[in-house]
Amino acid sequence: MSVIIDRRNLGTRSSANQDRLQRRVRGRVKAAVEKLARRRSLGDMLDTEQPIAIPTKDLHEPSFRRDMRDAAWEQVLPGNKEFRRGDRISKPHGGDTGDGGGSDGAGASDGLGDDEIAIVLSADEFLSVLFEGLELPNLRQTRTEDIQLDQWRRAGFVKEGSPSRMHIGRTMRTARARRMALRSRKKGELEELVRQAETLEEEIRIRQGYGEDTSIERFRLDEIREEIRVLERKIKAIPFIDESDLRFAHIDQQPRPVTSAVIFCVMDVSGSMGDIEKDLAKRFFLLLYLFIHRQYRSVDIVFIKHHGEAAECTEQEFFGAKEGGGTLVSPALELVEEIMADRYPAEHWNIYLAQASDGDNAQDDNRLVQERALALLPHLRNMFYLEVNQDQESALLRLYKSIAQDFPELMIARARRTEDIYPLFRALFTPRAGVPHG
Amino acid sequence: MAESDTLLFTDNEWTFERIAVVTERIAEIAESELALDTYPNQLEVITAEQMLDAYASTGLPMYYPHWSFGKQRAIETGQYRRGEMGLAYELVINSNPCISYLMEENTMVMQTLVIAHAAFGHNAFFKNNTFFQQWTDAEGILDYLEFGKSYIAHCEEQYGIDAVSDVIDAAHALNRNGIDRARRPHKLSTREEDRQRRERAEFIEQHLSEIWRTVPGAAEAAITAQEDRFPGEPQENLIYFIEKNAPTLETWKREILRIVRKIAQYLYPQGQTKIMNEGFACFVHYHVMHSLHARGLIGDGALLEFYASHTAVTFQPDFDSRRYSGMNPYALGFAIFQDIKRVCLNPADEDRRWFAFAGDPDWLKQIHFAMREFRDESFVLQYLSPKVMRDLHLFALANDPKADAFEVTAVHDDQGYQYLRSALARQIAESARSPDIEVVAVNRWGDRHLHLKKMDSYPLDQAEAKRTLDHVARLWGYDVHLDAGDVVMIARAKASPP
Numbered sequence: 001m002s003v004i005i006d007r008r009n010l011g012t013r014s015s016a017n018q019d020r021l022q023r024r025v026r027g028r029v030k031a032a033v034e035k036l037a038r039r040r041s042l043g044d045m046l047d048t049e050q051p052i053a054i055p056t057k058d059l060h061e062p063s064f065r066r067d068m069r070d071a072a073w074e075q076v077l078p079g080n081k082e083f084r085r086g087d088r089i090s091k092p093h094g095g096d097t098g099d100g101g102g103s104d105g106a107g108a109s110d111g112l113g114d115d116e117i118a119i120v121l122s123a124d125e126f127l128s129v130l131f132e133g134l135e136l137p138n139l140r141q142t143r144t145e146d147i148q149l150d151q152w153r154r155a156g157f158v159k160e161g162s163p164s165r166m167h168i169g170r171t172m173r174t175a176r177a178r179r180m181a182l183r184s185r186k187k188g189e190l191e192e193l194v195r196q197a198e199t200l201e202e203e204i205r206i207r208q209g210y211g212e213d214t215s216i217e218r219f220r221l222d223e224i225r226e227e228i229r230v231l232e233r234k235i236k237a238i239p240f241i242d243e244s245d246l247r248f249a250h251i252d253q254q255p256r257p258v259t260s261a262v263i264f265c266v267m268d269v270s271g272s273m274g275d276i277e278k279d280l281a282k283r284f285f286l287l288l289y290l291f292i293h294r295q296y297r298s299v300d301i302v303f304i305k306h307h308g309e310a311a312e313c314t315e316q317e318f319f320g321a322k323e324g325g326g327t328l329v330s331p332a333l334e335l336v337e338e339i340m341a342d343r344y345p346a347e348h349w350n351i352y353l354a355q356a357s358d359g360d361n362a363q364d365d366n367r368l369v370q371e372r373a374l375a376l377l378p379h380l381r382n383m384f385y386l387e388v389n390q391d392q393e394s395a396l397l398r399l400y401k402s403i404a405q406d407f408p409e410l411m412i413a414r415a416r417r418t419e420d421i422y423p424l425f426r427a428l429f430t431p432r433a434g435v436p437h438g
Numbered sequence: 439m440a441e442s443d444t445l446l447f448t449d450n451e452w453t454f455e456r457i458a459v460v461t462e463r464i465a466e467i468a469e470s471e472l473a474l475d476t477y478p479n480q481l482e483v484i485t486a487e488q489m490l491d492a493y494a495s496t497g498l499p500m501y502y503p504h505w506s507f508g509k510q511r512a513i514e515t516g517q518y519r520r521g522e523m524g525l526a527y528e529l530v531i532n533s534n535p536c537i538s539y540l541m542e543e544n545t546m547v548m549q550t551l552v553i554a555h556a557a558f559g560h561n562a563f564f565k566n567n568t569f570f571q572q573w574t575d576a577e578g579i580l581d582y583l584e585f586g587k588s589y590i591a592h593c594e595e596q597y598g599i600d601a602v603s604d605v606i607d608a609a610h611a612l613n614r615n616g617i618d619r620a621r622r623p624h625k626l627s628t629r630e631e632d633r634q635r636r637e638r639a640e641f642i643e644q645h646l647s648e649i650w651r652t653v654p655g656a657a658e659a660a661i662t663a664q665e666d667r668f669p670g671e672p673q674e675n676l677i678y679f680i681e682k683n684a685p686t687l688e689t690w691k692r693e694i695l696r697i698v699r700k701i702a703q704y705l706y707p708q709g710q711t712k713i714m715n716e717g718f719a720c721f722v723h724y725h726v727m728h729s730l731h732a733r734g735l736i737g738d739g740a741l742l743e744f745y746a747s748h749t750a751v752t753f754q755p756d757f758d759s760r761r762y763s764g765m766n767p768y769a770l771g772f773a774i775f776q777d778i779k780r781v782c783l784n785p786a787d788e789d790r791r792w793f794a795f796a797g798d799p800d801w802l803k804q805i806h807f808a809m810r811e812f813r814d815e816s817f818v819l820q821y822l823s824p825k826v827m828r829d830l831h832l833f834a835l836a837n838d839p840k841a842d843a844f845e846v847t848a849v850h851d852d853q854g855y856q857y858l859r860s861a862l863a864r865q866i867a868e869s870a871r872s873p874d875i876e877v878v879a880v881n882r883w884g885d886r887h888l889h890l891k892k893m894d895s896y897p898l899d900q901a902e903a904k905r906t907l908d909h910v911a912r913l914w915g916y917d918v919h920l921d922a923g924d925v926v927m928i929a930r931a932k933a934s935p936p
Contacts, residue, residue, distance in 0.1 A: 002480070002557070003478070003535065004457055004461070004481045004482075005480065007483060008542055017508035018511075019508075020504060020505040020603060023505070023599065056513075059509045060905070061506055061610055063612070063613065063614060063615075063872065064615060065899040065902045065903075066897065066899060068896070070839045074864075075836075076832055076833070076834050076861050077833060078755075080832065080850065083833050083846045084846065085849055085851075085853065088843035088846075089835070089843055089844045091841075091844060118512060118516055
């Protein structure tokens with residue numbers, strides 16, 4: 001009469017409830033995510049699932065209930081030790097009679113003690129809340145041909161083409177097929193003739209043994225031998241490769257969207273950039289990386305540090321290194337150009353450039369920076385400039401602002417404190433709204 | 439270990455084969471020794487995560503989705519992860535076939551215990567307790583839940599998740615005031631439900647226009663309102679009343695109210711029989727486990743493991759203990775059922791004075807009678823014996839809000855037994871009820887407000903009442919007044935309906 005069923009593979013069915021719960025508290029979740037993003041390191045956040053505390057009062061489910069606090073009640077309790085009938089027990093101070101109202105069962109089940117519940121977001125949910133409503137200001141994306149790359153792709157084989165595209169494998173295979181087809185009939189005939197010749201030779205030998213005349217047979221044998229010779233010649237004459245065998249790889253032009261991106265992170269590591277400044281830059285770069293990563297299948301990052309001169313480096317060197325000396329920005333931009341030309345041609349990659357600096361550039365370098373920036377910008381999807389920890393706008397920032405007049409894809413922001421980064425990030429990527437251009 | 443060849447299992451890993459064999463043997467014991475009449479069993483092996491799911495939705499195998507279930511799950515998951523709460527090792531659904539969940543983490547001993555407890559104890563209780571028989575429909579519930587879930591999914595698609603959620607929020611707020619306490623509900627059936635749904639939609643429109651006929655002249659209105667009071671008698675089922683009479687509520691919202699109400703109605707007996715239901719299931723598992731051991735089907739180790747779980751479940755912490763959180767229904771129910779058997783087989787003089795059935799050798803008949811014919815309140819009133827009161831060291835404490843001390847009104851002595859017993863029964867009855875709030879009038883010719891009145895004498899939590907009334911007003915579409923005894927509360931209908 002009993003049936004036993006294994007339901008374990010059915011998985012949980014809580015996701016619909018979980019969805020609706022998150023929907024219900026989306027304001028809270030968003031605020032909590034933003035708070036996390038401001039304070040903590042993003043790397044840590046993505047490693048683990050993020051529990052977000054939601055006060056249960058937000059999720060209160062009201063109902064008609066009794067309020068027994070100031071009411072008369074009587075309750076039966078277990079575990080009497082020394083009480084006798086008529087004993088009086090002083091009420092606890094503070095007017096609150098505690099759980100005294102327990103004759104109402106509803107109070108007990110609701111008062112589970114905790115006033116918060118945790119909503120757990122996966123890394124992906126976390127990011128989607130974090131970046132909700134934000135868009136890449138991919139100004140050049142409007143021209144669709146830009147994100148598409150015309151690419152030569154193989155498209156079968158054809159009989160004509162330039163010798164450089166001749167497909168050896170295919171050609172040889174066709175030739176072999178032809179040879180086999182032409183030969184097989186002649187080979188059959190040849191074998192037949194050889195057999196006849198052997199039979200005749202045998203007969204001639206026998207007749208000679210009996211001393212009989214063999215002139216007719218000899219005549220016939222000569223004929224057959226002639227035929228064999230002709231056939232063998234014909235078989236040999238089948239060309240190893242005929243012109244008709246030639247096959248050429250066909251290629252065709254097909255558009256393909258570019259699905260990979262590269263971010264050049266350029267940071268000033270001169271003496272004036274301390275840990276705080278680097279941390280600001282790091283947060284910004286990481287947010288940018290995560291955000292851009294949601295748009296593309298794969299994202300490369302190139303780290304370039306610079307002071308007087310620029311060098312490509314590892315992430316550790318990038319954020320760890322503290323070097324001294326004066327600051328020149330233009331060599332860094334120059335290096336970006338070189339690396340692009342070398343490894344990331346603009347027609348194959350979506351290129352982003354993010355630069356963080358305190359803006360303390362050598363005065364006469366700014367003109368070079370302008371040249372470089374103007375040369376670079378047409379190849380970039382976006383360029384970001386984050387100026388950290390400055391009371392006043394630097395000359396570099398003012399220069400960038402003037403360039404941004406003509407190139408809105410150059411975006412500029414300033415940050416002083418860790419908490420500034422996420423809001424300014426939101427401001428940068430909120431569509432239409434306050435992109436701080438000038 | 440001499441008889442180890444008869445043991446059903448020696449190591450503690452469960453397998454499907456072992457569960458099948460154990461279930462068979464328990465069925466045999468349940469029938470031959472306890473004469474249990476049960477629905478066919480469906481045992482479902484689930485994971486701890488799935489158990490948490492089931493918890494969040496009152497154990498029902500399918501429920502419409504709602505954020506409150508997500509909240510419940512988050513609370514319970516948190517407690518579970520922090521180790522504050524062990525998962526109950528059993529969960530069982532009053533359905534035919536009777537579905538019991540077996541958690542995959544359980545040892546074989548635990549699975550055996552759960553099968554005895556849920557698949558036979560609770561199962562027999564569901565099938566035979568009069569209250570369940572009359573008030574729930576084990577045949578139709580699974581179908582009905584399926585219907586409710588798909589109907590609400592359809593509404594979500596058509597009207598949006600948020601709009602549906604608003605209606606369910608309001609319905610849940612009135613859940614405990616949406617129950618027919620005096621009337622037996624109709625059988626549930628999906629097909630029937632679907633057919634009736636269309637009829638209802640038409641009927642409601644006609645019926646409504648009857649009540650809400652065009653407003654006559656103002657003077658006339660005053661007279662009419664007095665003469666023809668609606669409703670004729672106060673109505674305790676608030677959800678039902680709103681579902682049938684709200685002037686402008688859309689039909690799909692009425693249907694959702696109905697679904698929530700029907701499910702609450704189905705769950706209602708469980709709250710009224712918690713002590714008995716758990717007590718009986720514990721009584722059954724206790725008997726079965728011993729019988730399995732006596733027959734040499736489980737070993738001494740298994741019996742010891744069983745004792746550990748059994749004691750933990752039926753433990754009653756003292757009122758002054760940190761672990762105290764009210765009367766433990768498992769403890770009280772188990773104690774009383776065991777006591778009924780004791781009073782039959784081994785009565786003391788005291789028991790003979792208290793119980794007419796004392797000394798009846800047919801203890802099984804007495805157990806069955808107790809299991810069938812009562813609900814918690816009457817069960818305690820009928821069967822709580824001086825011995826159990828002594829064992830639990832019960833005492834009664836009264837609070838007079840004006841006094842500066844609580845008073846001990848009774849303890850477990852000769853003077854106190856009767857008093858304690860009725861006090862506990864009263865307490866059980868009250869805790870299972872929500873405040874008695876009824877519809878007393880509808881202003882039909884004026885501003886259409888709904889008039890509610892609190893009918894019992896207990897003070898109402900006003901902050902809660904205010905928020906609940908807001909929900910009522912949202913459904914009703916017009917103002918709602920609540921006469922709460924010392925205060926009249928009014929909730930305004932915020933957005934006037936189209």
